[in-house]
Amino acid sequence: MECRVLSIQSHVVRGYVGNKSATFPLQVLGFEVDSINSVQFSNHTGYAHWKGQVLTAEELNVLYEGIKLNKVTHYDYILTGYSRDTSFLEMVVDIIQELKKVNPSLVYVCDPVMGDHGAMYVPENLLPVYKDKVVPLADILTPNQFEAELLTGRKINTEEDAIEVMDLLHKMGPETVVLTSTDLPSKNGDQFLVALGSQKTKKPDGTNTNQKICMDIPKVDAVFVGTGDLFAAMLLAWTHHHPKDLKAACEKTVSVMHHVIKRTITYANEKAENQKLPFDFWLTRQPQSKNQVFSFNCSSSVFQR
Numbered sequence: 001m002e003c004r005v006l007s008i009q010s011h012v013v014r015g016y017v018g019n020k021s022a023t024f025p026l027q028v029l030g031f032e033v034d035s036i037n038s039v040q041f042s043n044h045t046g047y048a049h050w051k052g053q054v055l056t057a058e059e060l061n062v063l064y065e066g067i068k069l070n071k072v073t074h075y076d077y078i079l080t081g082y083s084r085d086t087s088f089l090e091m092v093v094d095i096i097q098e099l100k101k102v103n104p105s106l107v108y109v110c111d112p113v114m115g116d117h118g119a120m121y122v123p124e125n126l127l128p129v130y131k132d133k134v135v136p137l138a139d140i141l142t143p144n145q146f147e148a149e150l151l152t153g154r155k156i157n158t159e160e161d162a163i164e165v166m167d168l169l170h171k172m173g174p175e176t177v178v179l180t181s182t183d184l185p186s187k188n189g190d191q192f193l194v195a196l197g198s199q200k201t202k203k204p205d206g207t208n209t210n211q212k213i214c215m216d217i218p219k220v221d222a223v224f225v226g227t228g229d230l231f232a233a234m235l236l237a238w239t240h241h242h243p244k245d246l247k248a249a250c251e252k253t254v255s256v257m258h259h260v261i262k263r264t265i266t267y268a269n270e271k272a273e274n275q276k277l278p279f280d281f282w283l284t285r286q287p288q289s290k291n292q293v294f295s296f297n298c299s300s301s302v303f304q305r
């Protein structure tokens, strides 16, 4: 059975974020991906320079009109990420509402991309739109710690805080919430990154259950961009196969993440050693002492079932 995803995210010429991170891995896993590029930039915004175009709300609507005229509006999933503009995001909301009417079992996976490590990298006026209009429509939400704190107005200092924040996010709409990365200490030591998840489901007898999970992810000593986008796409894929088992879906998602990140770091290190790179190559990779910012290297064998 065909499973069709509408993915509204960024496109970059160089590197892998947004649709460049999400599309190929989803296709390899057998999904049909229809992509709308919310922006087309030369590269991600963590580089010293970036240039490009931003799709306006009107331009988004024109593309959607074309899809509607051809009566190809049946989607199984919508996936959204990076957006810089309130009117664009409001148009996305209108489209999701319409598509949910066409297919009432459509699942909306929302990565509320706003920032990281205490700083917003999109305009601040996007926050109320996410809070009041976008998150209430989401079925699956994948904020990082900072985005979850922004959406709920609550700080996360302990695991209990994280659980409370996920419960507050459930109250706003989504049945499945994953905090994709946090600063919480791992019980297994500082070599691990902690992510948490919570899923509310209805059992056949009508009673509600809530599965809560905590994951220790082996840390790699580098900063990656686009990993949040790959995480959301892979969570979509694996919740499709395990709709009522967040633990299984997250384990498979994190496994993909780990393989891609390991391969990326190995590739980057090999390239650096073998090529005696000129200095400007390093400049384009934004070196920050030991913490270098990489885009990642998507490779098919990692994603095979």
Ligand code: ADP
Binding pocket: 115, 116, 143, 144, 180, 181, 193, 195, 217, 218, 219, 220, 221, 222, 223, 224, 225, 226, 227, 228, 229, 231, 254, 257, 258, 261
């Ligand atoms: P976002 O970009 O949305 O803030 P993150 O990149 O922090 O999201 O996290 C998404 C996922 O990427 C994590 O759950 C983890 O699997 C992976 N990841 C990101 N950075 C690292 C890292 N330095 N070491 C290991 N895994 C990482």
Ligand code: PLP
Binding pocket: 010, 012, 017, 018, 039, 041, 043, 044, 045, 046, 081, 082, 113, 224, 225, 226, 227, 228, 229, 230
């Ligand atoms: N899209 C663009 C154009 C970006 O510049 C970024 C981050 O800088 C992202 C998406 C989101 O990346 P991440 O998956 O790391 O949250």
Ligand code: ZN
Binding pocket: 111, 113, 144, 228, 229
């Ligand atoms: Zn992100």
